[in-house]
Amino acid sequence: MRIGxxxxxxxxxxxxAARAVRxxxxxxxxxxxxxxxxxxVDAVVLPGGFSYGDYLRAGAIAARAPLMHSVVAKxxxxxxxxxxxxxxxxLCEAGLLPGALTRNGHLHFRxxxxxxxxxxxxxxxxxxxxxxxxxxxxxxxxxxxxxAAPADLDRLEEExxxxxxxxxxxxxxxxxxIAGVTSADxxxxxxxxxxxxxxxxxxxxxxxxxGFFTSVLTAVVAA
Amino acid sequence: MITVDTxxxxxxxxxxxxxxxELGLKDDEYVRIRDILGRRPTTAELAMYSVMWSEHCxxxxxxxxxxxxxxxxxSEALLVGIGENAGVVDVGDGYAVTFKVESxxxxxxxxxxxxxxxxxxxxxxxxxTMGARPVAVMDSLxxxxxxxxxTARVLPGVVAGVGGYGNCLGLxxxxxxxxxxxxxxxxxxxxxxxxxxxxxxxxxxxxxEGAGNRVVLFGARTGGDGIGGVSVLAxxxxxxxxxxxxxxxxxxxxxxxDPFTEKLLIEACLxxxxxxxxTGIQDLGGAGLSCATSxxxxxxxxxxxxxxxxxxxxxxxxxxxxxxxxxxQERMCAIVEPGKVDDFLAVCRRWDVQATVIGEVTDGDRxxxxxxxxxxxxxxxxxxAHEGPVYERPVQRPADLDDLRADDPAALPRxxxxxxxxxxxxxxxxxxxxxxxxxxxxxxxxxxxGNTVLAQPDDAGVVRIDEDTHRGIALALDGxxxxxxxxxxxxxxLNLAEAYRNVAVSGARPLAVTNCLNFGSPEEPAVMWQxxxxxxxxxxGCRELGLPVxxxxxxxxxxxxxxxxxxxxxxGVLGVHDDVRRRVPxxxxxxxxxxxxxxETRAEFGGSAWASVMHGxxxxxxxxxxxxxxxxxxxxxxxxxxxxxxxxAHDLSDGGLxxxxxxxxxxxxxxxxxxxxxxxxxxxxxxxxESGARAVVTTTDPGSVRVTADWAGVRVTELGTTGGDALRxxxxxxxxxxxxxxxxxxxxxxxxxxxxxxxxxxPAGTVPTS
Numbered sequence: 001m002r003i004g005x006x007x008x009x010x011x012x013x014x015x016x017a018a019r020a021v022r023x024x025x026x027x028x029x030x031x032x033x034x035x036x037x038x039x040x041v042d043a044v045v046l047p048g049g050f051s052y053g054d055y056l057r058a059g060a061i062a063a064r065a066p067l068m069h070s071v072v073a074k075x076x077x078x079x080x081x082x083x084x085x086x087x088x089x090x091l092c093e094a095g096l097l098p099g100a101l102t103r104n105g106h107l108h109f110r111x112x113x114x115x116x117x118x119x120x121x122x123x124x125x126x127x128x129x130x131x132x133x134x135x136x137x138x139x140x141x142x143x144x145x146x147x148a149a150p151a152d153l154d155r156l157e158e159e160x161x162x163x164x165x166x167x168x169x170x171x172x173x174x175x176x177x178i179a180g181v182t183s184a185d186x187x188x189x190x191x192x193x194x195x196x197x198x199x200x201x202x203x204x205x206x207x208x209x210x211g212f213f214t215s216v217l218t219a220v221v222a223a
Numbered sequence: 224m225i226t227v228d229t230x231x232x233x234x235x236x237x238x239x240x241x242x243x244x245e246l247g248l249k250d251d252e253y254v255r256i257r258d259i260l261g262r263r264p265t266t267a268e269l270a271m272y273s274v275m276w277s278e279h280c281x282x283x284x285x286x287x288x289x290x291x292x293x294x295x296x297x298s299e300a301l302l303v304g305i306g307e308n309a310g311v312v313d314v315g316d317g318y319a320v321t322f323k324v325e326s327x328x329x330x331x332x333x334x335x336x337x338x339x340x341x342x343x344x345x346x347x348x349x350x351x352t353m354g355a356r357p358v359a360v361m362d363s364l365x366x367x368x369x370x371x372x373x374t375a376r377v378l379p380g381v382v383a384g385v386g387g388y389g390n391c392l393g394l395x396x397x398x399x400x401x402x403x404x405x406x407x408x409x410x411x412x413x414x415x416x417x418x419x420x421x422x423x424x425x426x427x428x429x430x431x432e433g434a435g436n437r438v439v440l441f442g443a444r445t446g447g448d449g450i451g452g453v454s455v456l457a458x459x460x461x462x463x464x465x466x467x468x469x470x471x472x473x474x475x476x477x478x479x480x481d482p483f484t485e486k487l488l489i490e491a492c493l494x495x496x497x498x499x500x501x502t503g504i505q506d507l508g509g510a511g512l513s514c515a516t517s518x519x520x521x522x523x524x525x526x527x528x529x530x531x532x533x534x535x536x537x538x539x540x541x542x543x544x545x546x547x548x549x550x551x552q553e554r555m556c557a558i559v560e561p562g563k564v565d566d567f568l569a570v571c572r573r574w575d576v577q578a579t580v581i582g583e584v585t586d587g588d589r590x591x592x593x594x595x596x597x598x599x600x601x602x603x604x605x606x607x608a609h610e611g612p613v614y615e616r617p618v619q620r621p622a623d624l625d626d627l628r629a630d631d632p633a634a635l636p637r638x639x640x641x642x643x644x645x646x647x648x649x650x651x652x653x654x655x656x657x658x659x660x661x662x663x664x665x666x667x668x669x670x671x672x673g674n675t676v677l678a679q680p681d682d683a684g685v686v687r688i689d690e691d692t693h694r695g696i697a698l699a700l701d702g703x704x705x706x707x708x709x710x711x712x713x714x715x716x717l718n719l720a721e722a723y724r725n726v727a728v729s730g731a732r733p734l735a736v737t738n739c740l741n742f743g744s745p746e747e748p749a750v751m752w753q754x755x756x757x758x759x760x761x762x763x764g765c766r767e768l769g770l771p772v773x774x775x776x777x778x779x780x781x782x783x784x785x786x787x788x789x790x791x792x793x794x795g796v797l798g799v800h801d802d803v804r805r806r807v808p809x810x811x812x813x814x815x816x817x818x819x820x821x822x823e824t825r826a827e828f829g830g831s832a833w834a835s836v837m838h839g840x841x842x843x844x845x846x847x848x849x850x851x852x853x854x855x856x857x858x859x860x861x862x863x864x865x866x867x868x869x870x871x872a873h874d875l876s877d878g879g880l881x882x883x884x885x886x887x888x889x890x891x892x893x894x895x896x897x898x899x900x901x902x903x904x905x906x907x908x909x910x911x912x913e914s915g916a917r918a919v920v921t922t923t924d925p926g927s928v929r930v931t932a933d934w935a936g937v938r939v940t941e942l943g944t945t946g947g948d949a950l951r952x953x954x955x956x957x958x959x960x961x962x963x964x965x966x967x968x969x970x971x972x973x974x975x976x977x978x979x980x981x982x983x984x985x986p987a988g989t990v991p992t993s
Contacts, residue, residue: 009487012672050483053482109387111665138670140671142390194670199673
């Protein structure tokens with residue numbers, strides 16, 4: 001199972017995402033932002049970091065990278081895509097996911113071990129969890145406050161498109177404690193917390209994050 | 224049109240007055256430059272000499288003392304010693320590690336965010352220059368009184384700057400220090416450490432060799448920021464606060480950082496190294512192009528020629544002298560064989576890094592610089608880079624030292640009842656120095672790259688360097704200026720011992736030392752005495768512990784008017800873990816484990832946290848230095864961790880056992896029932912003494928620990944058993960962890976702003992209307 005990990009200028013957690021894919025049993029494939037065509041991969045991860053230094057708006061420039069044109073096209077026809085932190089920002093900027101990520105309410109960058117509730121366990125990236133499960137993974141961002149118009153938020157809730165929610169404290173002021181959302185078909189997921197940093201007991205607060213990467217292997221086989 | 228001051232013109236106008244004093248040069252230094260050149264220097268040459276002969280770059284006051292580090296016995300682990308950008312240490316399996324700590328004190332006071340950010344950027348480039356991939360950073364921060372209004376200006380900016388730069392570079396911050404003292408009110412200390420990892424064969428050195436090889440400048444364009452930073456800011460005493468920080472006059476001397484460009488520079492450099500495309504490389508930091516070109520040429524075998532008008536500029540109005548002095552960040556200079564230039568430039572293009580050939584290595588022994596075809600610099604590079612002035616500054620023991628030492632804390636009123644002891648315990652733990660540092664460390668990414676095994680609040684940062692073999696490194700960065708004020712010789716050794724102990728409690732084997740020596744003005748004999756004593760103490764201490772000093776940094780002129788900071792030697796110790804999976808954390812996880820104190824406790828309160836917090840007192844003698852006991856303790860800890868006999872280990876330092884017990888309990892929320900009566904004659908000494916060479920460990924096998932410790936000659940005192948949700952100490956009121964945690968965590972947010980946010984409120988204009 002080949003899972004692509006895109007490196008943009010300023011991507012930082014690409015090595016971590018590749019490691020998580022490997023630990024989950026997949027084969028990580030390095031993808032370069034400037035390439036025109038997406039290699040033959042079964043799913044794509046957009047990693048965390050500060051692509052283009054967060055200049056203009058976080059994720060705005062990366063969303064227009066050459067490779068993103070084919071990612072967007074293939075995602076619209078069902079290619080599983082996971083955007084983590086900056087990757088989530090890129091997906092919102094690329095129009096693949098609704099809403100936007102703005103500066104944290106307290107204006108500080110914040111890194112902490114964060115409790116989340118998995119709201120949807122039937123997306124391409126969360127099938128290894130059970131709905132309602134509590135997991136702990138690191139969160140670290142300066143612009144992670146999820147916002148959308150009230151009507152859009154209502155619609156997301158109605159359609160069950162909130163994938164993970166902050167519990168036991170909201171680290172950045174995200175509306176309705178939203179930590180991650182999914183596309184209507186459940187194939188595209190974006191979240192601010194970092195599951196790729198919770199895949200080994202030695203280096204993470206837990207191994208709760210591994211489920212995102214094992215989920216997609218199953219989802220691809222099933223598809 | 225400005226007339227360019229060419230060499231030819233300088234020869235013809237020998238008596239033209241030159242602003243050497245404004246550039247920070249003394250009369251005799253100017254005369255020496257004229258002697259070297261046999262004429263007056265051109266404006267551009269004067270600029271180069273002024274920045275390179277500054278205290279910051281030339282170490283002219285400290286050099287005679289620092290030689291002691293070079294005289295230490297050679298360690299087998301040392302691959303590259305003092306003199307290069309950073310020392311390099313063999314950590315086994317073909318891996319080498321390079322690490323260094325550097326100050327960015329003065330810029331951080333003038334412009335906290337950019338000053339601190341570019342401090343991180345600068346030390347990261349030093350590590351990169353050695354051929355290593357930077358893998359982690361640490362920061363040691365000192366500010367004026369925590370409740371002083373100016374601290375509220377400086378601290379948040381510094382923390383945001385350290386975080387903003389390091390986070391955007393993708394380097395985990397694995398620990399450091401935060402401390403407050405009145406003496407830093409006008410001189411905050413911002414010391415940043417970076418550590419990098421490479422294979423032995425990847426080692427690079429900064430020298431220009433091979434006539435015809437090209438000089439390539441790459442990275443950011445050169446701008447007007449940071450001109451004269453090393454000479455104007457770092458090598459002078461500010462007359463008063465207004466001169467330094469509150470007037471904008473010096474702000475242009477502070478560089479402005481762009482971590483995104485530096486991230487690209489790192490990746491491009493590592494690709495260039497891997498492809499073998501450079502013969503020498505140097506980063507541009509303090510003194511910019513003046514430093515990089517003269518150091519590369521000086522360390523090589525030939526000369527160098529540079530066409531300065533080829534340097535890409537952000538500001539086309541810059542003069543040649545300004546271009547030579549600019550400290551614009553995120554720039555590197557490489558020496559590349561002509562046949563490899565195209566490949567070199569291709570890698571830079573791939574990473575969107577601008578690269579320009581600006582000159583070449585020559586046969587001669589001169590560094591020459593042209594500006595639109597006219598010669599504006601023609602100097603022997605060694606005289607700029609390596610043969611600057613050297614001073615034997617006068618030293619004199621401070622006049623107030625005897626009175627200070629005579630003012631023994633034994634005379635201070637002590638708590639006697641259980642309730643008083645507990646009140647003092649809470650006060651020490653919740654003091655700004657003792658309190659929870661989460662307000663700061665939450666702003667730093669500690670997870671990126673996925674190899675952080677331990678980070679703050681554990682005693683040492685531990686980073687895995689090989690995912691297959693589990694080899695890793697441990698780092699600690701420590702300083703205690705109160706001890707150094709009372710006795711700089713002993714203080715430097717106590718700081719060394721603390722960093723050494725912190726590395727040892729993680730289970731690592733200490734290997735090498737770096738240092739950042741922060742002192743007042745070298746022109747004051749009392750300060751110079753403190754400096755000389757601290758260096759001698761550190762050198763003697765390293766000799767006794769068998770550790771090499773791999774490099775370091777000196778920051779002088781940390782004073783406002785006549786008042787110098789307390790002497791502050793900050794010491795970094797690097798250790799190696801053969802298997803990071805064996806590391807032990809500092810906190811207690813499980814109930815029912817035996818708590819043991821390792822080491823001797825004597826009644827030692829000079830310079831202690833208790834005396835400072837409860838009485839605002841600094842006097843007497845610091846704790847006795849006991850390096851043989853430190854060695855025995857470190858060896859014992861390595862053995863205990865290696866055999867899996869301990870489940871946690873925490874070093875005792877500031878705040879003594881009181882601080883250590885609180886931190887161990889709060890780490891994972893596990894209390895303990897303890898009896899301290901066997902530690903010392905009284906509970907006060909047991910709790911607040913700061914005797915060195917001690918650690919608290921927990922174990923499920925106290926018998927085996929005891930046997931091992933007896934064999935190592937380390938005293939073991941059983942304190943009690945872990946469990947419960949309080950610290951229950953015999954004869955003291957029960958201290959619930961909830962109460963302890965509330966006091967411990969409240970301090971910094973109360974001073975610098977609550978980290979909590981109101982959930983759900985949307986400021987106008989932030990809602991997208993899709």
